[in-house]
Every structure is written in structure tokens, then in C-alpha cells.
Amino acid sequence: MSHRNFVRGPRHALIHAMPLLIAGLALALGGTMLFGVSVGSTGIPLDVVWKVVASHLGIEGIEASWSAGRDNIVWEVRAPRVILGATIGASLALVGAALQSVTRNTLADPHLLGISSGAALGAIVAMLHTGMILGAVTVPLFAFAGALGSTALVIATARFTHSADAGRLILSGVAISFVISSLGSLAILLGDPRATHTVVFWMLGGLGLAQWSHLPYPLAALFGCGLYIFLNARNFNAMTLGDESATTLGLNAGRFRLATFVVCALLTGAAVAFSGIISFVGLMVPHIVRGVVGGDYRRVLPLSALAGAILLVVADIAARIIIPPQDMPIGIITGLAGGIFFIGLMRGNRSAG
Template identity: 80%
Template structure:
């Protein structure tokens, strides 16, 4: 099998449909966000959703036939929540796809590599022990530092154990994830009992704390770090062939891998800081995308971002309507969906094998 066939796979012809596929997914994302704003314990007609949104964006001449309560629900509560969900879903899907390429392990994702656990530990320390001494930036900053620290620990442990093979980094990640999760549990145990219930709900994942004044952080991380990952799609294609082949193609494999780890730590830290731990998105979405378009990362990365955004917004709709008026933790929904997906995937691969 040639290197070209390995990278592009048997679905290379789909490149001609790529622009239409991107447009279709963007329209699907807009429709899903609109549905996320419309559905809930208090249903709001889609016509009102669009009118309220456009009025806040400065469009004049609209008939204000909605109540102040609906205006507040749409603009202050549900729209920032849906936009946060889209940015978090896109970020986690990009991280999963990138890590799977540089480790050449299809099970790699921010959770299994310990990045999510490190980010969670940093956020728990702020919420229960230090307080917001730097203002709103405190939680995202500590979450990023925790994610970056866990990434460095994974690399250090892999080198200490002489696990130089990139695919074995995931074993170090699992070990670090267990350690950091235990430290997070210890921090909760030692924290203020009156605040621990909030942290536990946050650790299960959710978008209920979304606010306009905080959206800039995950969105900035997505556009800057996600842009870097998409820009380097050709390097990811080279990395899937192995370090020696990547070096032959002009990619410094070790340096690029470490850079990707730092970028993924920043993306994961920004995501975890505002949504808690949401599992399986980074693991499941890249698999779904590769099943449709093949292994070329010039297609996998942007499509994973769009599919991840759609998936998480849709999962949040389910979380809000399944037991109204309460919100089910989002991590439960994504965990159930991811578990079922991989059971089906294992059965399919078993039949193929």
C-alpha cells in the first residue's frame, strides 16, 4: 500500500464534494443552535428567536411582539449557552483528532491523556481553595496551567519509563489521569463542604454557567489554536506515517508533537474551565468524520470541528429537555452516546475482521 493511499484512503473522490459538505454542516450548526435556543422548559418559537437575536445585533424595523421574559431567556441565557457549547464541542473534537495523529493511537483524546484531569484539578483549586483572586480569568488560567502541567507530566513519565514510542504515550496519559483525578477528589474532600456540590456538578460537565462576558476566552482559544491545527493539516498527515517518514517529509516530529501538546492543552484548558469535564467528544467525533471522508487531515480537522460543535449543542438540548426543568449533566449524555458508539464500532470491526 502506498503512502498516498494510506493518507487519503479510498474516499479520496469526496474531495470534490468538500465545499458542499462544509456548507451543509455550517447550515446544520446554525439550525442546531437555533433549536438549542428555542427548546427548553419554556419553548420559544423560532420566529421569536431570530427576531430577538437580530434586534440585539442592531437590526431595526422588527415588530417587537415578544415579552421581556422571552427576550432575557433568548439573549442572556440560551444563546450564550448554545455558542459556548458549539465552541467547546469544536475544541474537544479538534484536540482529539490532533492527538490521535501525533500519537498514532486512535484511542487518544484529552481525557485519556490526562489533559482534562489536569485542567479540572486547576479549576477545582481555584473554586474551592484560592478563590477568584485574578477576576474572571482565574479559572481559565489555572485550568490551562493544570492542562499544560499534566501534558508535561505525561511526556516526563513516558521518558522515565523509556516509552519512546509515540503510541505508548497514551499509557502514560492514563496513569497521569488517575493520579490527577485522585488529587482532584482530595481537593474536593478538603474544600468547603458548602461549595463541593457545585464542583461535583461542574466535574460532570455542563453549560449552565455560560455568560457573554466569558465567551471570548474559549472562542479566542478555538480560533487561535484551532487555526494553528488546521493550518498544519499536512504535517498531521505526515505524522500518521511515523516519525521517520515525517522527518523525511520535512517535519520535525518531536518538536511538532510537543507543540501540538501545548496547543491542545490550551484548547482543553479553555474548554474545561467553562464546561467542566465532557468526555468522549474528542474520542468519538474524529472517528465519525474519518468513516465518511477518510484520513486526510485537511478534511478531518475542519469537519471534526463542525461535527463536534453540532454534536455538543444537540447533546445539550437533550440534557435540558429530558428531565425538565432540571438540567442533566452534559457529561452523562456524551458518555452514554460515546459508549454506545464504540460498542457498535467494535461489533462492526469484529465482523470486518
């Protein structure tokens, strides 16, 4: 057997076992979330966690043998936190996979393209300068507007500098990200000094402010935008072949790329609004998934969503147990992991560079 066939054999076996792989990752996600509720500065046994959750879901026949304090920790503090973490992780992984297709650049992600910085700027303006003028949706809407604005700036800059190729599009994104980050720092400087500490900590990324009342917004964004991304899996496959090939397959490449940028801006805005800036999830997860099951987006997208959810829940668990009882900002953990992954990626792809 040739080396190529030996390498492809395990991958083909995984491809044929896709339903089992998806089911396995879904079970792993459920187990990780349950474990995430149990750990922290105050450890709670898994059986107690399960009973508390089951009782709040209306399952009968469970005797309430736990304290009110544990009930509050499990249901009001940690349960919304792990659900938000899974939602944000899935959202960022889908955004990264989609952007890597339409830009035909495996280094594309919402952070490197400046979308996260734009969303953060919009959220900062809402929190420090305008107030909740639109009610609870103010921060998500401002974050989406910032993400969409930064996306437009990246595209405009790429056209202005004649940077049509995918690699230079990433450089345009990095440049815009620096500019928008500076504007965000200026907005913090000019804002209310009493709120600055909270905003700076929020910008580092974290899930500590999660509440049940917050969850409908990122969940709605994930459901709506994720459905669009999943339904266009074949189009993402076509975009990886280049605009000309996609056009011959009947796809309007420019229009689809623009629609994808808008959808990704909405998903990123919803994520950043409730978790701050969490980098590199969108870069790492699609790479790992493609290395396992290949580049077909019909497989890459669902597995990326599940793997991204698991990754962020695990990162949040680490953030809570590294320096107890304090929570380390989750953006620090993903940034460290992502930076190391990025270096390894460049070393692995040095011949292609």
C-alpha cells in the same frame, strides 16, 4: 466494478464536494443552534427566537411583540449557552483529531490522555482554594496550567516506563488521569464544604453557567489554537506516517508533537474551565469524519470542528429535555454515547488489536 471501487466511489464524490459539505454542516450548525435556543423547560417558537436575536443584533424593521421574560430567556440564558456549546464541541473535536495524529493512535483524546483531568484539577484549585486572584481569567489560566502539567506528566511517565509506542502512551495517560482525578477529589474534600456541591456538579460537565462575559475566553482559544492546527494540516498528515517519515519530509517530529501538546492543553483548559469535563467528543468525532472523507487532515480538521460543534449542541438539547425542568449534566450524555461508541470501535477494530 470491484467492491473496493464501489466503496471508494461515494467517498471520492464527497471529497470533491468538500465546499458543499462544509457549507451544509455550517448551515446545519446554525439551524441546530437556533433550535437549541428555542427548546427547554419553556418552549419558545423559532420565529420569536429569530426576531429576538435579530433585534439584539441591530437589524431594523422588527416589531417587538414578545415579552421581556422571553427576551431574557433567549438572549441572556440560551444564546450564550448554545454558542459556548458549539465552541467547546469544536475545540474538543480539534484536540482529539490533533492528538490522534501526533500519537498515531486513534484512541487518543484529551480525556483518555489525562489532559481533561489536569485542567479540572487546576480549575478546582482556583475555585476552592486560591479564589479569583487574577480576576476573571483565574480559572481558565489555572485550568490551562493543570492541562499542561498533566500532559508533561504523561510524556515523562511514558519515557520513564520506556513506553515509546503510541498504545502505551495511552496507557500512561489513563494512569495519570486516575492519579490526577484522585488529587482533584482530595482538593474538593479539603475545600469549602459550602462550595463542594457546585464544584461536583460542574465536574459532571454542563453549559448552564454560560454568560456573554465568559465567551471571549474559549472563543479566543479556539480561534488562536484552531488557526495553528488548521495551518499545520499537512504536518499532521506527515505525523500519521511516523516520525521517521515526517523527518524525511523536513518536519522536526519531536518539536511539532510538543507544540501540539501545548496547543491542545490550552484548548482543553479553556473548554474545561467553562464547561467542566465533557468526555469522548474528541474520540468520536474525528473517527466519524475520517470514515466519511478519509484521513487527509485538510478535510478532517474543518469537518471535525463543525461536527463537534453540532454534536455538543445536540447533546445539550437532550440534556435540557430529558428530565425537565432540570438540566442533566451534559457529561453524562456524552459519556454514555462515547462509551457505546468506544465498544463498537473496539469490536470493529478487533482484527487490528
